[in-house]
Amino acid sequence: MFALAVGLAAATSAQTAQTEQAATASARLAASPTDEGEIVVTANKREQNLNDVGLSVTAIGSQALADRRITSVQDVAAAVPGLKFAESGAGTPIYTLRGIGFNEESLGVYPSVSVYTDEVPLPFPVLTLRAAFDLERVEVLKGPQGTLFGQNATGGAINYIAAKPTDTLQYGADLSYGRFNAVNGNAFIGAPLGDKAGVRLAVSAADGDGWQRSLTRPDDRNGAQKYISGRLTFTLNPTDALALRATVTAWQDKSEPQAAQLIAVRGQNPASVQAGLLASPFGTTDPRSADWTTTANYVVFKDPTKGDFRIVPKTTASLDPRSNRKFIQGALRADLELGDVATLTSNTSYLDFDQHLFSDKDGSAQAVANIGDGLGNIRSFNQELRIANTGNGPFRWVVGGNYENSKTFEDQALTFANGSSSAPGTLFINTTSSEVQQDIRNYAFFANGEYDLNSKLTLKLGGRYTNSRNSAELCSKGNGDGLVSDLFNIIGGLSGNPFTPIGVNGCYVLNSKGVPGDRIKNTLAEDNISWRAGLDYKLNSDTLFFANVSRGYKAGSFPTLASADFKAYFPVIQESVTSYEAGFKASLADNMIQLNGAAFYYDYNDKQIRGKVVDPIFDVLDVLINVPKSRVLGAEAELIVRPAQGLSVGTSVVYLNSKVRAKDGVPFVGPTAYGNSCTTAGGRPGPCDFTGSELPFTPNWSYTLDADYRSDLGSGVLILGANLRGQSSSVATLNGRSIQFRNLVNDRHAADISQPFVIPAYATVDARIGYEFGDRRYKVMVWGKNVLNKYYVTNAAHYLDATVRFVGQPVTYGITFSIKN
Template identity: 45%
Template sequence: MYPRRFLLIGTAMLASPSYAQVDAPGANDVGPEIIVTANKREQKLSDVGATVAVLGGEALARQQISDLADIAQAVPGLSFANSENGTPILTLRGVGFIESSLAAYPTVSVYVDEAPLPFGALAIHSAYDLERVEVLKGPQGTLFGQNSTGGAINFIAAKPTDDLSAGFNISYGRFNEVNGEAYVSGPLSGALKARVAARIERMDGWQISNSRPDDRNGKVRNLMGRLLLDWEAAPTARFSLNVNGWKDKSDTAAPQYIGYVQQNPVANPIIPTIPFSPEKPRAADWGGPVAGFEPFGDSDFWQVSLRGDIDLSDAITLTSLTSYLRFNQRQGADRDGLPYTVNDLISDGSIRSVFQELRLSNGGARPFRWVVGANYADSKVDQAADFDYRYTSVNETVKTFYGYDLTRAHYSNFQKLRSYAVFANGEYDLADGLTFKAGARYTRAKSTATICNTDLTDDARGTGAFLFDIVYGGAAGPFRTGDCFAGNDLGRTINGVAPGAPGEYRDRLSEDNISWTAGLDYKPRPGLLLYANVSRGYKAGSFPAVSATSFVQYRAVSQESVTAYESGVKASLLGGSLQVNAAGFYYDYRDKQLRSKVQSFFGIQDALVNVPRSTIKGFELETTMRPVEGLTLATGFTWLDAKIKTFQGISGGGLPADFADTRMPFAPKYQLSSNLDYEFPITGSLNAFVGGSMNLRSNTIAVVGGDTNAANAVPTNKMLQGIDNYILVDARVGIAGPDDAWRLMVFAKNIFNTYYWNNAVTSSDAVARFAGTPATYGVSLSMRM
């Protein structure tokens, strides 16, 4: 049950993130029209026959939204989850890929000014100095390509200005959190404009070790920067250069140890004696001095993108978008929440990616509006990790029965991923107020993988030696340091490795698909839009990065598809003071890609699988109202019924079963996001403002089958893979100077210190959850010059 005080607050605070940026000039006006680029051209949001949630730059600043986790809290239908290695997992309307490998394509694609960030780890530091964030819901395959079966998130950077301007925002809060952001913008010459922006984030560790009360984790050390250059080379030729990057030396999050599921017959004598973590926001644990392991992070990223728009005639424009990016990562991640190493890892990774798109379009002022184009993407992803699992039941069992000591292992995973696509999209006005829409994209995707699990120690009684001596019975000879020890159990020769033999895994995947969309928009009068769409999108298959002992764990999953049926209405009512948007949808979800488990010699181990069929039904309602000048009230609500229809396998919790008619992970049935902003004059030159936000989410699960624990799970009185319902409440109050030249604000986030978590994972024998941040509060000052 939800606490009564939260229900009262939720009833009083009605505000939608989709319109939180609106700054209305009058009491009977919702505000200036919101412009979006959902169809790769500028349009009024009220004219777009699709569901698009928008967060404007002012709303981002006022609500202290600075990362994907904050954005997910503000947008109903969007869920964010921490993964064991820090890669964010996004799920939109129940469509998500629960996989943390660097090379895993997401189902919710992310862009900065239309330049893609093709892998999840690249998108964690993009929310600064923004004009707005657009969240496009539903398959976006026609215009945004495959890997957007759930939707797309577009970060629209604030652009260079015609006049010299500058500004900054600095805040100080709990845990010595200091966030500073600044920009300078203006002309360099008559045809050249520039904007430079930077952000710094610093915070002390907020997690408290359960076993070492003086030890802290969770410190933040981030630096981001962006340079934009806009050049009007001629009246018919415009170019935009975006150079951006970041450095992240923050700690990886430590989880909370909340359950134990013994995978092998003999338990380590220490782990079962360790008490479970207190259910408090700051409680956690990690290796520490005993294990010789501390969480850490060290990542860097930079991207260069160049866009050119050349008018070939009065009607046709050629657009070229070129992007190149590089990412490097080294980090240590605790995956079990224990002061011992049950399944901790130190990993290295890199990403190199090139993207090129060319398209022709005729703008938006004609009865027939069209865009045709082609693009190419080429990425190389290299990932390696050292695992330490000395305190697991598998090690204890092998030591007891065979005398080998399995303490460490290493994996390497190198993938090349390429795709080619051609696409066309059009809108045709059949009659006054009636528009037909249609589009299609053909995509060809190819990927190769080279994967090896090995033992880099010289231990003659270690992991590699045990597999070669005992599992393979000496048939592969003696183990040599660096030999690939995973065995071929696929029944056919792979990369020269015969069935039953160990070796390096190499394979390729080649797929193609046709994404498409069709729909009707009907505007019977100004301020009212009715629409109906049907579309299909695809997500490419991929290979996992896993600690494996058998080739079956390396197999790629095939591409998944979502066929979506959606209809909705956008209505401006009460003379423009009330905006109501509503949509209903049904998804036919085929071959959903899932990080699951398979049975091996070492017990239940990770693998990627396809879920044959799932369905998602849902409804969304958004309202925005300005009953009096300065007051904005709105709400965004999502209801989902996301079910697996056909799937037999092993759940993420290690439970083999038939999962037909079970619910899908990270798809809470109810989500409500609310926001209130009220600004009013207190003197002739000063305004005061107050605001508040609320986010409500019903319970969900972190893995397929998460409603049921394994038979030997401890404790038995809770769903170890469940995510409970929660409500978060934020508040803010402050004063603003003339023309909003400066703002001084006091803010608080999660003001009731609600304990909640966004993911629960099984790591060998341990079950751990990633808790959300506790109550934070502080003061911020912003100025514009």
């Protein structure tokens, strides 16, 4: 391929060699109380001191990552002000940064916060689950990053910077044992291969028992962690102007997806809510309490000899939550130094991901909303080619292009044998399957420049043109027992339009004529221009003021869902965020104090969201929708103080105010999680007006407090540390504060919950104590996370008959031993 030819023929440059050396040195540096020294980031795709970058960036270095045991996407989100992580019913992570996010759980859907490892994209959220290991640092760029990091970064970008081979032998390992019999291990070895090459191998693995307890089977556990990850990196510098880096990253994750907590029952078909669900216990404020299905307790089949339906008292195959996810990615970075003028860079990557997933979305032992088997795969090729000038002149520029080709497939089986949708009126159907195939092609051209108008003032301009095409084929079908096809052939016959009856595996979605049988084929073609303009003012060597205006886009996408109406399968169109931001960065008192701040306003158009539709057959179901107009107003401040040798304290505060707005005077209306539950003219139920609603996962206040103390005792170093994380309340869906439980037949809910879709305010505390000895080669650390055992909610949703919560883990604690040369 063109990219590989460029990579192999022109490859990596001396600039990359310098980058590797600087990155190695910066492994101990970060914008964190735990790390000290100059902070190096690559936010502009060239290494810079963080205080010289006119953007809002949070960086966490290797020492802080290790001491605070930041090993997962949840941990990264907890450590970054303004970044939120939410668990979904399909085990797909949901990222929201400064109020910009996409609460979608389909496998092949682009995020609003893009994720990279060494500038190599992980284009879909599920691919990021095991990326956080053997890192030099993590960089989180806030605000639209479309110019340099492409579309799908309307909220920002997360860059994992992996540790690289060095010119001396380095090795290390750590082993942890903690609550729930959790064993975690990490190991790495890096060495030179002669004068011009190097290699590094890193491995991370975990095995532990489940942390959730079944409310109906007290000895049953869920949530076990079982995974292994590895990364192999080779570097080669055959000439002074040429360098290559090849990386292979792979992981397998067999962890058990988290089960939800049931908090309410609201039936799709209230008169047919089954007794098992009505008797199911609700989750409690014990974070370990939950429930999940092991097997459905009956199946239904049609007796061909009698022409009727029979309930058979036997179980189906196992529905226990479990997963088997496999990921492998190969990447080649190639830089060629073009004299003293510029550097040509090629980044080529290809990834392959497969999954089998069983998850429980309803929080009960009944089969009401169970995924299994959820099959999926992703194949993605990505190429970036760019050229950037070298040197430290007044004009710094980069121009380049990107090409992506991704193919995604998801076949999500949904079991609801114990739900109200399995009833006489629907011929006791109990399982459906939703199949989505996407063929996605994107290409883009970009340019970015910075020009020093004088010694203090820098002008910044950048833009990117992106062209996207997503060809999709969607089909929802039965499970092969003939019940679904029988039902929809009857419904199709009622339309009065001729059609060919569907078979047992036929697509049942009703088309515009009200008949089933069509596979939905659609192509979403979009293009856009992302841009940024800004000014940096360097008051002195320690103080920077910046102001930026930028616009970013996120591509549209197709849903993976079950619905009887073809309109539910329409894609959402691309969204855009126009950001106005001003801020400052200041190092004071001989670098003893670091003070950063920013204020911003986001004009949000066509926000993508997973909302609800009132389905003509099954009542309230999921659908993807665009919110025409909304906005986010916010500010954040960060203070790091090092008042004494070995002591550092950091704190941060983020304020967000989000709101859905009317567009051209027209309010945004639609069904809530409980359908058309708002009152319209005449007191009749109807669609709700979302105008004025806050956006999901956007608390007004988020805050952190970190403290780290190190004391040299002569024989070793004593380490003490603690971290506080907290936020005010937020919502998990539009109108989340006004949605109340409905007193319909067979409705019931937890007595202590009045607002099911409000995520209550919470704060958690982590702590650690350790000792480093043997010339700092050995370290032992005792640590705890959520040491006060705080019950807190990360997400809330309604699936078919069940309203549920997903909650954070209880207190965990353990001990870690580590060694390095």
